[in-house]
Amino acid sequence: MDGKEQTAALSADAALKLLGNVISRASFYAAINRGEVPHLRLGKRIIIPRHAFNQWLETASTGKSARAMA
Secondary structure, three states: OOOOOOOOEEEHHHHHHHOOOOOOHHHHHHHHHOOOOOOEEEOOEEEEEHHHHHHHHHHHHHOOOHHHHO
16 A cells, blocks of 8 residues: 555545546546445435445456446
8 A cells, every 4th residue: 555544435535536537527427326336325315335446446347337246
């Protein structure tokens, strides 16, 4: 690591930033609502576990869905 602590979870906006804004914010939230991005809802907040997000990124090119990882 580079000395910075990593949190166990990301906000949806933080996850989008990690993607490098390759998709729009609206498209990312739509993918979350469709269940394509692994996430938890706590009230109105969307929490994305970092390990699940990283796994989703690694498997995204293989055609596996977030549901298949559960």
